Amino acid sequence: MNDSFSAADAPNGSFIAFGALLCAEVVSALGNRISMVAIPWLVLVTTHDPGLMGLAAAAELVPYLLAGVFAAPVADRLGLRAVSVACDLGSAVVMALIAGSDAGFPVLAGLIAVAGTLRGVGDRAKHVLLRPVAETAGFGMARVAAAYEALARGAMVVGAPLGGVLILWFGARGAIWVDAASFALCGTVVAGLVRVVVRSAEPGSYLGALRGGVRYLWSDQLLSSLLLMIFVVNVFAQAGTAVLVPLWVADVLGSPAALGVIFGSFAAGAVVGGVVFTALAPRLPRYPTFVVGLALSCAPPLLILLTRDLTLVLAVTFAAGVAAATSNPILGALQYERVPAELQNRVFGLATAICYAGFPVGGVLGGAAVTLLGLTPALVVSGLLCLLLTVAPLFWYLVTNSAARSPGRA
Known part of the structure; x- marks a missing residue:
């Protein structure tokens, strides 16, 4: 994949793009922490089975990891910016379905797995885009990586307690609706402010790309x-x-x-x-x-x-x-x-x-x-x-x- 990156026409466009992408990463991390609290709680209050809470967590984590590996060649081919936006908006839709569905646990677990898959692909795409956008803005990656990690840790500190507060105020479904809104916000921000032109990957087989x-x-x-x-x-x-x-x-x-x-x-x-x-x-x-x-x-x-x-x-x-x-x-x-x-x-x-x-x-x-x-x-x-x-x-x-x-x- 060969990427050519274009900042906005204004002199500070590259800084806006970098700030927008970093904010999208942090909001996504915050939403992920909320869902880690709200989804197991929703499973508990709807099934009254603590054992299913662990299965729900696995239903999200396993697809997240597998998608980050096996969907990567496809994301490279389609373009990372487009994939990031599509996955965030798709995650918003799936989280809304989880919040609004009254189906049994098998359906809920399936939706959770889809959400984990989309997150695995979308998070990886945003992560890879961070370097070229940061370099366009003139920032060194050692400092950018440290700043990103500090912000992500901050989101971890805030996200879990915030998830508990949202559950207290709005219930588990209401907290998941907020999570859906956070994904929609991420997709909108990247689509509107991160001006990245990404050319598709060079032709080649899927397995060849994976082996590479x-x-x-x-x-x-x-x-x-x-x-x-x-x-x-x-x-x-x-x-x-x-x-x-x-x-x-x-x-x-x-x-x-x-x-x-x-x-x-x-x-x-x-x-x-x-x-x-x-x-x-x-x-x-x-x-x-x-x-x-x-x-x-x-x-x-x-x-x-x-x-x-x-x-x-x-x-x-x-x-x-x-x-x-x-x-x-x-x-x-x-x-x-x-x-x-x-x-x-x-x-x-x-x-x-x-x-x-x-x-x-x-x-x-x-x-x-x-x-x-x-x-x-x-x-x-x-x-x-x-x-x-x-x-x-x-x-x-x-x-x-x-x-x-x-x-x-x-």
Whole structure:
């Protein structure tokens, strides 16, 4: 795919296009967080079956990941801007159908799967468009990626509580109607303000295009290693989020309110870290910053639970959120810089699928660890294993760089 990008005729047109696309990304992230709260709640109040809530979440997440990979060649062929607009407007229609439908769970699950599919394709298209629009406006991608991550984290912090408030005010269906409106707004903003001319991909087979993305990612050892590290961290992070932290709260504090406070402290730390990293990103060495950030973001929040002190848990969790804010912007900037433009949609979708695959694995392993070992031994084993796996790449980096700088070496 060869893209030629045209800013608006006015001198500040490129800045308007960049701001509009960034706003559309943030509004989309905010709407996604609302739907993550509202849709399971709608399933609960309509079916009175907590088990179906998990199925509803899977019905959205699995198509989201698969679509980001397997629909990428089609999106490249059709044009990313057109696909982004169509998927956002289509998501608005599907969310409206979910809000207005009184059909049973099978129909509802089908609509949720369609919504996840559209989101997977549309989110990837907007993400790929961000680089050329930002460069047209004169912004470096390291800082743009950091700013985007900070805004996305902010949307995560606001989105879930906002979803709860909307459910309280308007009910689950009303909250989903608001979500539908957010998708319509995104599609309208991109269609009206993001002036991007995208030529279709070069002719070729679908499977050939798909293989091209896989082959490139496999050949880039740096990106592959970073994605593997994020996958590993997501395994342990999801084990903590889904199993270990809730069980610790129930066992030690006995108050579900503390669960929201702990998760909120991590998200707040990530927002603060995103702001700081946006300012410092161009001056920091990328690989060691990435590895240190991952190491500090994962193992300490698990190991600190051994103290059974909520104040310390909140402080360490907040600091872990600050550290976590470094990894995604660095990965995003490297992807934009290293992946050719014609492959970005396919490679980005595959990269997202690899990273997100850690979530279901982590939930299963976390539950199995507690069942086999008990909560405290599971925390010890998980925390130490996570620390070992995240520190090892930094040790390797220090050793190899020290050897490369040693006298007498070529």
